Amino acid sequence: MGSMSWIHWVVVLLIVVLVFGTKRLGNIGKDVGEAVKGFKKGMQDDDKPSAQLGDESRRNDSNAASRNDEHTPR
Template sequence: MGLSVWHILLLLVVIILVFGTSKLKSLGKDLGGAVKDFKDSVRDEDEKQNLEKQRIIDVNHTVANKTSDHV
């Protein structure tokens, strides 16, 4: 007994009548911008972690090379 297509369409019509199309457009734009900013910040954090891992690998590699030269 869930929502049928007609219920959803009626709900959308009521929302458009209450808020207006310009308000919904600006709301959608703001929501899209927030999602984009969130994705960018997550991507930046992943890049920072990858750089840190690469630095650790480089340091370990350098230390291993120096110790093998002295042996």
């Protein structure tokens, strides 16, 4: 009684198809698949942007320090 039998799942599937239609369900499946692929790609590329940002921020810090030295009154 706690779990649903396969007949219950078939009835639920038929109701979902009747409510949403096969075209919309296909589009939803395609969108979910593309989202998962994008997420996986983002997780793999996660290290690359942070390394680039670290290098850029170090360059900006050194440039700012040299600019401050030039404009410091003596």
